[in-house]
Amino acid sequence: MKTRINPMLVGLTVLTFCATRVFAVEGGLGRPISGMSIAPFAGVIPPEPGLAVATGETYFDGSIGGGRTVPIAGLLVANVDMKAAFTPIALFYIWPTPTKTWNFGSAVSFPLAWLKVEANLTLGPFSVRKTDSTFGLFDLVFTPIVASHHFSQTDHLALSFTFWAPTGSFEKGRLVNLSQNTWTFIPGVAYTKILPEANIELTGIWQMEFDTEDPATHYQNGFLSDLEVLAIKRFKGGFGIGFVESWIQQVNDDEGAPAVLNGFVGRAFGIGPIVTYSTKLGRSHLDFSARWIHDFDVAKRVNGDGFNFSASLKF
Numbered sequence: 001m002k003t004r005i006n007p008m009l010v011g012l013t014v015l016t017f018c019a020t021r022v023f024a025v026e027g028g029l030g031r032p033i034s035g036m037s038i039a040p041f042a043g044v045i046p047p048e049p050g051l052a053v054a055t056g057e058t059y060f061d062g063s064i065g066g067g068r069t070v071p072i073a074g075l076l077v078a079n080v081d082m083k084a085a086f087t088p089i090a091l092f093y094i095w096p097t098p099t100k101t102w103n104f105g106s107a108v109s110f111p112l113a114w115l116k117v118e119a120n121l122t123l124g125p126f127s128v129r130k131t132d133s134t135f136g137l138f139d140l141v142f143t144p145i146v147a148s149h150h151f152s153q154t155d156h157l158a159l160s161f162t163f164w165a166p167t168g169s170f171e172k173g174r175l176v177n178l179s180q181n182t183w184t185f186i187p188g189v190a191y192t193k194i195l196p197e198a199n200i201e202l203t204g205i206w207q208m209e210f211d212t213e214d215p216a217t218h219y220q221n222g223f224l225s226d227l228e229v230l231a232i233k234r235f236k237g238g239f240g241i242g243f244v245e246s247w248i249q250q251v252n253d254d255e256g257a258p259a260v261l262n263g264f265v266g267r268a269f270g271i272g273p274i275v276t277y278s279t280k281l282g283r284s285h286l287d288f289s290a291r292w293i294h295d296f297d298v299a300k301r302v303n304g305d306g307f308n309f310s311a312s313l314k315f
Contacts, residue, residue, distance in 0.1 A: 031164065031184055031209060031224075033060055033306050034270025035246040035293030038205045038228040043156040043192030045103040045148035046314075049096040054312035058086045062295065062304020070119070071254075071264065073181075074172045074217040077119035077130075082302055086138070087112040105146045113138040113168075117175040132175035139179050140167045154194040162186040172216045182211045182221070201242075204229040213256070220255035222265060224248060232276060240276040244291055245269075248301070266300035285314045 036058060064070055064080045072080075090109040097103055116133040141164050148158040163186065168179030188207035195202070209224040225248070232242030250265045272293040279286050293306045 031180065031186075032207075032226040032246075032248050033058070033293075034248060034268050034295050035228060035244040035272060035291065036306055036308055037207060037226055037246070038190075038203065038230055038244060039310070040201060040203065040230070040232060040240075040276060040287075040289065041156075041192050042190035042203050042205045043148065043158045044150075045094060045105045045146055045158065047097075047100065047103055049094045050315055052092045052094070052312060052314040054088075054090045054092065054310060056088060056308060056310030058088075058306065058308040060084045060086075060304055060306045062302040064300075064302055068300070071217075071219060072117070072119070073170070073174050073177060074219075075121060075175070077121050077175070078127075079120045080302065081118040082304070083116045085114045088141075101150050103148045103150070105143075105148075107143040107146070109141040111138040111141065112136070113178060115176040115178075119175060130175060134174075134176045134178055136169065136178045138168045139164045141165075154196060156192045158190040158192075160186075160188045160190070162188070170216065180211075181214045181216055184212075185210045199234045201232045201234070201240075202229075203231075218256045222250045222252040222254050224250055230274060232274065234276070238278040240278075242274050242276075243271065244274050244293060245271045246293065250300075264300055266298075268295050268298045268301045268303070270295050270306070272306075281313075283315075287312045 061083050063082065067078050069076050069078055070080050088109045088111040090107055092105055092107040095104045095106070114133070114135045116131070118129065118131045120127050121130045141162060143160060143162045146158055146160040148156060150156050164180065164184040166179050166181050166183060168177065170177045170179040170181040186207050186209050188205060190203065190205040193202040194200075205228050207226045209226065211221040213220045226246070228244065228246040230242055230244045232240045234240035246269065248268045250267065252265070254264045270293045272291055274289060274291040276287065276289045288309070288311050290309045291307070295303045295305070
């Protein structure tokens with residue numbers, strides 16, 4: 001199947017960008033960070049089988065001010081300032097298929113994380129400012145299957161299932177941990193539309209997140225809906241420029257939350273620019289992308305700015 005899509009970005013989308021989704025709703029942010037779940041050509045798995053690797057760097061700086069109470073690992077804190085850097089290393093394999101209308105892939109990601117949180121902690125009649133930080137391997141991410149259907153050379157649909165395993169270290173009572181301490185299951189659907197005459201790509205992705213209960217704190221996160229879209233105009237020489245928009249919405253109350261939190265149902269909108277570059281290294285394909293996403297109209301979630309740079313190589 002011939003197409004104008006460059007296959008090196010394609011298929012690595014789910015794991016490369018899923019690995020930037022780190023904080024729990026219990027921590028005031030959730031695994032999704034605004035605008036970081038989508039990547040170019042999210043609806044497409046290319047027909048050529050083989051192995052691809054991807055890595056990147058995501059930095060997030062945000063806060064919840066105004067004295068709002070936030071649950072973190074069994075603690076109730078306020079005036080949270082949060083900084084985080086994530087470096088996922090993802091492996092993606094495209095399976096050989098006899099059909100030209102369907103392609104399939106599987107992936108695994110190993111996210112390194114650096115986290116720092118400052119917050120006001122109430123101890124009896126006193127309130128103290130506490131700081132904590134950590135670095136190491138975060139929860140592992142698996143995508144057993146991504147199935148991509150090609151309606152035509154310009155219209156593509158992808159169905160995916162991803163889950164996070166609580167493999168990182170977790171300690172109740174810490175402001176930062178290398179695990180959410182829950183299993184997270186994420187079914188998703190993505191659609192990519194190519195406008196070949198203008199060399200414009202339109203892509204959207206919608207995912208739902210379902211967490212198990214945190215066994216250490218008995219906190220049950222509510223379901224999260226994560227809807228993101230992007231548009232990219234590409235030029236000769238391999239460069240592209242566009243924008244990303246996102247809407248994260250919790251759809252039901254957290255369970256096990258203290259009554260003072262009133263369900264702790266949050267939402268966040270995000271928007272920002274994205275730039276891409278594609279080239280060939282011999283018979284391999286190399287892609288770069290960078291984006292900045294700014295949160296706005298945020299309720300009961302960390303409000304901040306996210307920055308991401310990623311690179312992928314398909315052999």
